[in-house]
Amino acid sequence: xxxxxxxxxxxxxxxxxxxxxxxxxxxxxxxxxxxxxxxxxxxxxxxxxxxxxxxxxxxxxxxxxxxxxxxxxxxxxxxxxxxxxxxxxxxxxxxxxxxxxxxxxxxxxxxxxxxxxxxxxxxxxxxxxxxxxxxxxxxxxxxxxxxxxxxxxxxxxxxxxxxxxxxxxxxxxxxxxxxxxxxxxxxxxxxxxxxxxxxxxxxxxxxxxxxxxxxxxxxxxxxxxxxxxxxxxxxxxxxxxxxxxxxxxxxxxxxxxxxxxxxxxxxxxxxxxxxxxxxxxxxxxxxxxxxxxxxxxxxxxxxxxxxxxxxxxxxxxx
Amino acid sequence: xxxxxxxxxxxxxxxxxxxxxxxxxxxxxxxxxxxxxxxxxxxxxxxxxxxxxxxxxxxxxxxxxxxxxxxxxxxxxxxxxxxxxxxxxxxxxxxxxxxxxxxxxxxxxxxxxxxxxxxxxxxxxxxxxxxxxxxxxxxxxxxxxxxxxxxxxxxxxxxxxxxxxxxxxxxxxxxxxxxxxxxxxxxxxxxxxxxxxxxxxxxxxxxxxxxxxxxxxxxxxxxxxxxxxxxxxxxxxxxxxxxxxxxxxxxxxxxxxxxxxxxxxxxxxxxxxxxxxxxxxxxxxxxxxxxxxxxxxxxxxxxxxxxxxxxxxxxxxxxxxxxxxxxxxxxxxxxxxxxxxxxxxxxxxxxxxxxxxxxxxxxxxxxxxxxxxxxxxxxxxxxxxxxxxxxxxxxxxxxxxxxxxxxxxxxxxxxxxxxxxxxxxxxxxxxxxxxxxxxxxxxxxxxxxxxxxxxxxxxxxxxxxxxxxxxxxxxxxxxxxxxxxxxxxxxxxxxxxxxxxxxxxxxxxxxxxxxxxxxxxxx
Ligand SMILES: Nc1ncnc2c1ncn2[C@@H]1O[C@H](COP(=O)(O)OP(=O)(O)OP(=O)(O)O)[C@@H](O)[C@H]1O
Ligand SMILES: [Mg+2]
Numbered sequence: 001x002x003x004x005x006x007x008x009x010x011x012x013x014x015x016x017x018x019x020x021x022x023x024x025x026x027x028x029x030x031x032x033x034x035x036x037x038x039x040x041x042x043x044x045x046x047x048x049x050x051x052x053x054x055x056x057x058x059x060x061x062x063x064x065x066x067x068x069x070x071x072x073x074x075x076x077x078x079x080x081x082x083x084x085x086x087x088x089x090x091x092x093x094x095x096x097x098x099x100x101x102x103x104x105x106x107x108x109x110x111x112x113x114x115x116x117x118x119x120x121x122x123x124x125x126x127x128x129x130x131x132x133x134x135x136x137x138x139x140x141x142x143x144x145x146x147x148x149x150x151x152x153x154x155x156x157x158x159x160x161x162x163x164x165x166x167x168x169x170x171x172x173x174x175x176x177x178x179x180x181x182x183x184x185x186x187x188x189x190x191x192x193x194x195x196x197x198x199x200x201x202x203x204x205x206x207x208x209x210x211x212x213x214x215x216x217x218x219x220x221x222x223x224x225x226x227x228x229x230x231x232x233x234x235x236x237x238x239x240x241x242x243x244x245x246x247x248x249x250x251x252x253x254x255x256x257x258x259x260x261x262x263x264x265x266x267x268x269x270x271x272x273x274x275x276x277x278x279x280x281x282x283x284x285x286x287x288x289x290x291x292x293x294x295x296x297x298x299x300x301x302x303x304x305x306x307x308x309x310x311x312x313x314x315x316x317x318x
Numbered sequence: 319x320x321x322x323x324x325x326x327x328x329x330x331x332x333x334x335x336x337x338x339x340x341x342x343x344x345x346x347x348x349x350x351x352x353x354x355x356x357x358x359x360x361x362x363x364x365x366x367x368x369x370x371x372x373x374x375x376x377x378x379x380x381x382x383x384x385x386x387x388x389x390x391x392x393x394x395x396x397x398x399x400x401x402x403x404x405x406x407x408x409x410x411x412x413x414x415x416x417x418x419x420x421x422x423x424x425x426x427x428x429x430x431x432x433x434x435x436x437x438x439x440x441x442x443x444x445x446x447x448x449x450x451x452x453x454x455x456x457x458x459x460x461x462x463x464x465x466x467x468x469x470x471x472x473x474x475x476x477x478x479x480x481x482x483x484x485x486x487x488x489x490x491x492x493x494x495x496x497x498x499x500x501x502x503x504x505x506x507x508x509x510x511x512x513x514x515x516x517x518x519x520x521x522x523x524x525x526x527x528x529x530x531x532x533x534x535x536x537x538x539x540x541x542x543x544x545x546x547x548x549x550x551x552x553x554x555x556x557x558x559x560x561x562x563x564x565x566x567x568x569x570x571x572x573x574x575x576x577x578x579x580x581x582x583x584x585x586x587x588x589x590x591x592x593x594x595x596x597x598x599x600x601x602x603x604x605x606x607x608x609x610x611x612x613x614x615x616x617x618x619x620x621x622x623x624x625x626x627x628x629x630x631x632x633x634x635x636x637x638x639x640x641x642x643x644x645x646x647x648x649x650x651x652x653x654x655x656x657x658x659x660x661x662x663x664x665x666x667x668x669x670x671x672x673x674x675x676x677x678x679x680x681x682x683x684x685x686x687x688x689x690x691x692x693x694x695x696x697x698x699x700x701x702x703x704x705x706x707x708x709x710x711x712x713x714x715x716x717x718x719x720x721x722x723x724x725x726x727x728x729x730x731x732x733x734x735x736x737x738x739x740x741x742x743x744x745x746x747x748x749x750x751x752x753x754x755x756x757x758x759x760x761x762x763x764x765x766x767x768x769x770x771x772x773x774x775x776x777x778x779x780x781x782x783x784x785x786x787x788x789x790x791x792x793x794x795x796x797x798x799x800x801x802x803x804x805x806x807x808x809x810x811x812x813x814x815x816x817x818x819x820x821x822x823x824x825x826x827x828x829x830x831x832x833x834x835x836x837x838x839x840x841x
Contacts, residue, residue: 175428175429175431176427176428176429177422177424177427177428177429178427180411180415180418180419180422180429181419181420183408183410183411184408184411184415184419187408187409187410187411188406188407188408188409190406191406191407191408191416191419192408192419192420193390194370194390194400194402194406195390195391195394195406195419195420195421195470195474196389196390196391196392196394196420197419197420309409
């Protein structure tokens, strides 16, 4: 049975499941590094997911859908940026409000655009980038090829984009002007201010970037994985992404790796459901796995990690 | 032609005229010391010059040209650099990253770290400011961090360096080093403004001295024309006793007993390695030592902020080894912490709230869990009057007080509580000479009332003038004990820097002198 569970597609699924988490988590990393807490990732992702499907349904072009998802993410996150940076309101309250707003707005738009709540019509999901032949019952070489092909070469574009983004963001954070200022912003904004760099601008850029990434995460969910939009379909992924960001110690690659772990838990959970008959454990238990993992991570069992010192604190110029 | 000139600068805050038509000029290659009581307006004036505050009226001229300085960026571009009273460094970043922040070398937004490091090294060699460019700020001592601040200003092209109380947090050795650096900067054609409360420093380093009182310049002099006593008189407007007189101590029963205490620091390394001593009622015991030899951890373990890994701490027969801060206060311990911002005050709270912190559960501040604003305000007003805290009202945010007045709030609260044991760490940090005299008198009054006082100070002067007994701490151990009269600054310094060796009586119960002190010369 183990051989039936541990297959290339288990790992491929892990990678797939990790993608929306990772994109949102990297967004969270960038946002929190600038000193702004973003618990609105969930809502932003939901808006991206909806915008992606709506535009694809209207134009028949999923690539336009992706662009729409990103733009929707940016637009929604602008609300968060304005309230938490300019109005200096409580960032958790602002984020919560956006999450509720996103639920409401997407549900409302479903009604007026499609005349019903629930789920939209289906679209054709974006196909995987490569399609190579391989099978498991050959010699050693062909088995290895089968695994590589299965795990790494079977994916849709945004999955690869997420990996590239993780590496680029990691590099940028430690090698560019933007990255240095970003890291300083979340630790000691006044120090950044006194050397003449705008705290306001830096934080705005970071929040909008996180919006773009969470929007892209939503696009991945609907346009590449599910093929339709269902109300509240993000189902807590935005919060798991926040946990992944913390677990990844506020670094893009860390966030990606942590997301992989959550993605794997999710993939395993789904796989084990298939073997429900043979394993005498209630299926709800498996469903629980990713969330239990999140709680364990957040409770600091895996070593306490310390976030940016000034995160969550509005900055006021003297 | 003056490099920097401030003309008739006026700046008002709600209820306070912080600067009232203040003028000053700074020539090339000159060091001007800015002296004045707490709240006189020194920091305000310099913040105006650095663009952190905008003056209500007045003119700033650089190289004889009128300029507008609305932000630090503009000040930096004009060659004005400032080392703040509270450092502006990003702790988890490296020295190089902090220095180049805002002016990173490189192209297309990519930082050229090789060049950055190279430039930092060049400047640090040119001015003799040695520092590891790759060290993280949080791993550096305060003195080193200050060096980074100076390097940062130089990297940004400062021709005028403003230093706001740079020596308040330094050890005597670091002060000497800082003076050397500032002199070498001035030799290179830079100019400096130096704010300090330590008169001997003013005399030692300044070319010209400007004295401020109540927001206005009340006098100008040079070190040649005056001495410390004269300066003190100019500042405060009366004669100040620089070294306090006190009667002999009468040692009552032991109030605090520390027995073989070991304490770990934040990195889980042993910072206090088995220390034993006791302080009796009516006695001031001072712990002298170079910063970072375990005194911080020792104090925190006594006042309930850190749990010792072994040993016992007793307050009048009561075991307080495992007490937390609240239990510690209730047992009768007061604590003036060394860092008023981190431990002493809630900066967002107003003065009245800060004055009753820790006593907010008990009468008169509260009854049955309900606070009494009227009683609190009344108490606050009394403390403000008693301790000469300069503020328009008791409802000003602690954040808006001058540095020295913030310190007075902490002192007023902790001594005002009338504790059995007063643990005072750097109690006069940032205070002017008049306020120091007052606080010293209060501490001696506590002692004379039969209270125990544990004083931890980096200032040898303070230790020597207040203490009845001195313990020298070195590398987490007590290496020497002096009883009142037999100590002098030189001998004390010798033991503080490890001259006595780090061996000690490991049974801990009685401290022994291990080697004889030096006779005259250094090692
Ligand atoms: N941001 C502010 N808001 C309101 N009042 C302020 C503010 N900053 C300073 N003040 C007031 O202005 C006066 C001058 O303060 P300043 O900090 O310039 O004094 P200082 O000479 O530097 O004193 P110290 O030696 O204690 O540091 C004080 O009465 C202070 O309470
Ligand atoms: Mg000041």
